[in-house]
Amino acid sequence: MNKARSNPVGAIAMHGALIAYTLIAFFPVFVILINSFKTRKKIFREPLALPDADSFSLVGYQTVLKQGDFFLYFQNSFIVTVGSLFFILLFGAMAAYALSEYRFKGNMIMGLYLALGIMIPIRIGTVAILEMMVQTGLVNTLWALILVYTAQGLPLAVFILSEFMRQVSEDLKNAGRIDGLSEYTIFFRLVLPLVRPAMATVAVFNMIPIWNDLWFPLILAPAEEVKTLTLGSQVFIGQFVTDWNAVLSALSMAILPVLILYVIFSRQLIRGLTSGAVK
Amino acid sequence: MDRPRFRWHIVVFLAPAVLVYTAVMIFPLFNTLRLALYSKIDQERVFVGLENFQRLFLDPIWSEQFWNALGNNFWFFVVHMLVQNPIGVALAAVLSHPRLRFAALYRSAIFIPTILSFVIVGFAWKLILSPIWGIAPSMLDAVGLKALFAPWLGKEEYALTTLALISVWQYVGIPMMLIYAALLTIPEEVLEAGEIDGVTGFSAFWKIKLPLILPSIGIISILTFVGNFNAFDLIYSVQGALAGPDFSTDILGTFMYRTFFGFQLQLGDPHMGSAIASAMFAIILVGVCIYLFGIQTRMRRYQL
Numbered sequence: 342m343n344k345a346r347s348n349p350v351g352a353i354a355m356h357g358a359l360i361a362y363t364l365i366a367f368f369p370v371f372v373i374l375i376n377s378f379k380t381r382k383k384i385f386r387e388p389l390a391l392p393d394a395d396s397f398s399l400v401g402y403q404t405v406l407k408q409g410d411f412f413l414y415f416q417n418s419f420i421v422t423v424g425s426l427f428f429i430l431l432f433g434a435m436a437a438y439a440l441s442e443y444r445f446k447g448n449m450i451m452g453l454y455l456a457l458g459i460m461i462p463i464r465i466g467t468v469a470i471l472e473m474m475v476q477t478g479l480v481n482t483l484w485a486l487i488l489v490y491t492a493q494g495l496p497l498a499v500f501i502l503s504e505f506m507r508q509v510s511e512d513l514k515n516a517g518r519i520d521g522l523s524e525y526t527i528f529f530r531l532v533l534p535l536v537r538p539a540m541a542t543v544a545v546f547n548m549i550p551i552w553n554d555l556w557f558p559l560i561l562a563p564a565e566e567v568k569t570l571t572l573g574s575q576v577f578i579g580q581f582v583t584d585w586n587a588v589l590s591a592l593s594m595a596i597l598p599v600l601i602l603y604v605i606f607s608r609q610l611i612r613g614l615t616s617g618a619v620k
Numbered sequence: 621m622d623r624p625r626f627r628w629h630i631v632v633f634l635a636p637a638v639l640v641y642t643a644v645m646i647f648p649l650f651n652t653l654r655l656a657l658y659s660k661i662d663q664e665r666v667f668v669g670l671e672n673f674q675r676l677f678l679d680p681i682w683s684e685q686f687w688n689a690l691g692n693n694f695w696f697f698v699v700h701m702l703v704q705n706p707i708g709v710a711l712a713a714v715l716s717h718p719r720l721r722f723a724a725l726y727r728s729a730i731f732i733p734t735i736l737s738f739v740i741v742g743f744a745w746k747l748i749l750s751p752i753w754g755i756a757p758s759m760l761d762a763v764g765l766k767a768l769f770a771p772w773l774g775k776e777e778y779a780l781t782t783l784a785l786i787s788v789w790q791y792v793g794i795p796m797m798l799i800y801a802a803l804l805t806i807p808e809e810v811l812e813a814g815e816i817d818g819v820t821g822f823s824a825f826w827k828i829k830l831p832l833i834l835p836s837i838g839i840i841s842i843l844t845f846v847g848n849f850n851a852f853d854l855i856y857s858v859q860g861a862l863a864g865p866d867f868s869t870d871i872l873g874t875f876m877y878r879t880f881f882g883f884q885l886q887l888g889d890p891h892m893g894s895a896i897a898s899a900m901f902a903i904i905l906v907g908v909c910i911y912l913f914g915i916q917t918r919m920r921r922y923q924l
Contacts (some may be wrong), residue, residue, distance in 0.1 A: 351821075355714050359726045362711060365789070369744040372755065388755050428640070436637035439630050451634065458645055459907050460842075462850040464873075465901045466648035468655055468880060468894045473648060492644035495637050501795050503821050524629040546671060553737035555853040556873075560881075575739045585753075588743065595740050607728050614794075615801035 355406070362618075370596060377589040378399055384585055401586030402594075408587070410536070411594055413566070414573035421483050421569060422551050426544050432491065432554040433498030434540065438528050442514070458496035463489065464556055474561055481564040489557050494547040505539035506532060523566035542613035545606050550600065569596055642807055653901065656894035672895040686896070688867060689875040690903075694779055697848040699784035700791075705840055707788070708795025709833075713825055716803040727800070734793035742857035745786045749773055773858065776868040783869055789845075789853055795840045802836035803829060835919055842911040849904050852877060871874070872900050 375391055376384045383396035390396070405411060440452050464469075470489060472482070479485040509532050517527045533540075557571040568576070574595040581587040603610075659668040676682045711730060715723050733741065748755045749772055756771040772782040806829060814820070814828050852873030855863055861878050863870035878886075880893030 352720075355720060356716060356722075358714060359711070359730075362707075363726060363729045366733050369741075369748055370732065370736070372748060373744050379674070384915055388753060390756075428636075432637040432640060435633040443627065443630050445627070445895035451638070455637065455641060458641065460846060461649070461904065462846060463645050463649075464850050464852070465897050465904070466645065466652045466875075468890050468897060469648035469651035470644065472651075472655075472890070473644075488640065488644050492641050493643050499637060509877070517642065525632075527632070549735050553735075553739075553853075555739055555856065556893075559856075571737045571739050578739075578743055588747070592740055592743055592789075596736060599735055599737070603732065609722075611727060611731070611797065615798040615804065619833065 361542055373589055373592050373596065377586075378466070381586055384589070398419065398586070401588075401590030404581070404584060404587040405590045406592060409573060409577040409591065410565070411570070411573065411591075414568050414570040415598065417483060417567055418552055418570040421490065422548060423485045424487040425494065425551050426485070426547060428487065428491040429494035429498050429547055430540050430544060433495050434502050434533060434536070435528070436495070437499045437502035437506050438532060440450060440499065441506040452499075454499040455496055455499045459492070463493045467556070467560060471560055481562050481567055482568055483562065485561040486557055486569070489561065490547070490551045490554075494543075494551070497546065498543045501543055502536060505536045509535050521575075541609050545610040545613055548602070548606070549599075549610075552602075570598070649901070653895045656893055656898045659891050660889070672891055673898075676892065676899065682892070685867065685870065685875060686899070688868045689872050690887065692869065693849060693851075695780060696784045696787075696851065696856035697845060699781060700788055700844050700848055703785065704788040704792050704842065705795050705837065706838070708792050709799050709837070711792070711796045712799035712803055713829070715800055727797075730796060733790045736790065738790070739857045741786060741852050744774060745789075746858050749782070751908040763878050765900050768872035774865060776865050779859070779865060780869045783855060783858060786858075787851070790854075794843070798836050798840055799833055802833040805833050835916075838911065838915050838919060842908060845907045845911075846904055849900060849907070860862050872896065872903075878899065 344520070350605065374561075376388060377484055378392040378398065379390075379396045380400070383392075392398075396550075416461070436455065440448060440455075442594040474485045475479040513535075514527055518532050522530070553571055555571050555575060558569045559575075562568070565571065574591050577591050578588050581591070656672055657667060657669055658665050659672060662665070676686050685716070715727055717723075726813040747753055751757065751769075751771045757766060760766050760769050770778065772778040810828060810832075811824060814824050819827055850873055851871060855869050855871060855874050856877070859865075859869050861874060861881075861883050863874045863878075876893055879896055880888055880890055882888030
């Protein structure tokens with residue numbers, strides 16, 4: 342074992358650097374959260390103090406719950422995210438299976454065609470997307486968002502899932518064929534359960550950008566009853582700029598669901614990111 | 621093997637993905653490029669060829685805004701390349717140290733800002749940097765640097781850099797994770813061989829690890845480029861559609877939004893909006909091509 346790779350000074354320096362950066366990463370979130378529970382006076386007097394019996398106040402949350410329909414926004418975000426993930430995974434897995442399992446004319450070209458969208462952001466086509474959604478009457482519906490996010494997520498999903506599907510054993514599928522299973526049964530019963538880890542990776546990759554997107558909700562679904570949480574908090578905060586209690590509480594309410602999701606899925610996400618699936 | 625009959629199941633498997641992708645992504649993309657060649661004259665859509673682009677690049681009313689947004693966008697990208705990616709690589713290098721304790725904890729904690737939306741991040745920093753609240757000035761005061769404080773988001777000369785740094789703060793997790801993954805794939809034997817030759821610590825990083833992770837740095841650069849050139853959310857949340865002060869933080873995304881939807885007295889113009897989108901498309905395409913054909917193919921890859 343080499344000295345240079347195990348000396349205590351180096352270890353302290355490394356921990357010092359990491360702790361410093363962790364503080365930088367945490368600080369804004371921390372400040373927002375603690376101040377959302379304080380009275381207006383204390384927010385300004387002692388912005389860095391933790392809320393105590395004297396300064397504790399929920400007035401901001403009361404304003405938020407009275408003025409903004411955050412439960413509706415949350416529900417909309419939830420429907421859009423889950424709906425989009427469902428279609429990305431289902432359609433993506435089906436297409437990935439077709440590309441990785443069967444040899445047919447145009448297989449290569451179809452793969453390349455679907456991969457185009459990995460690098461080209463869908464936002465470029467916004468003008469025409471809006472026009473299309475207006476013509477089909479989908480504007481201001483959650484379906485508009487689900488369709489856009491599905492299209493946006495499919496290229497990478499097909500790419501990652503077909504890599505994984507190539508690894509599914511050929512014998513297993515052939516055994517199924519000999520038993521007289523249809524191609525559909527083989528896909529849904531035999532192959533899908535085996536690529537579940539890859540599907541989870543695709544899901545967590547797509548979840549965060551969809552949940553956090555501001556652009557498409559702003560353009561395709563700005564109406565009150567279909568606002569997502571991201572757009573809802575943006576609009577709410579814009580209206581209540583001077584009510585610091587309300588703004589801080591709205592921010593905290595927008596942070597919490599994402600933090601909870603992250604705590605649940607962080608292992609999956611980090612494993613996905615570090616397994617090189619994005620290459 | 622003979623061909624029994626047409627294999628319908630392939631069509632069934634491919635159809636949903638191809639249909640949605642084509643209808644909602646590829647078709648609108650080309651339709652936007654097409655719409656850029658039209659203009660609305662007396663409530664009617666008229667083909668005008670490249671006139672919109674001529675206005676965008678040469679007519680002072682448009683070109684001034686366009687070049688301003690493009691220049692700002694480049695600066696936004698440069699800040700990311702110079703700050704975000706080196707910090708990401710440095711964090712990854714420390715995290716990948718074999719005997720570091722709590723590595724997983726640090727990794728998860730540093731990644732937290734990346735999962736928050738730009739709306740949250742933008743407003744949180746806006747409040748912290750606000751002279752009214754005074755967190756930033758009082759913290760600078762604590763270390764005796766109060767004189768350095770300025771309302772950074774409100775000054776033309778600092779606002780864009782401040783926003784770029786906020787975005788860096790948020791996204792540093794992505795390069796960190798990708799580089800971390802690349803560093804983990806370097807086999808122990810290679811590093812040990814270096815140690816035997818006396819290459820350790822920093823020089824091991826520069827001479828052995830860095831060349832091996834160059835392909836990942838290339839991927840990060842192109843992801844940053846594409847991400848920056850269609851950025852919008854952060855600037856819109858913090859500075860609004862006008863990208864103030866005095867358009868000093870205007871980038872292509874906000875410029876396109878403003879043109880497309882209109883603001884205050886200016887009416888929205890989908891055709892000029894499409895022209896800007898087409899310009900963005902061209903810039904991203906050029907960037908991706910430079911990466912694919914100029915950088916990626918020339919980069920030396922080592923078989924590990």
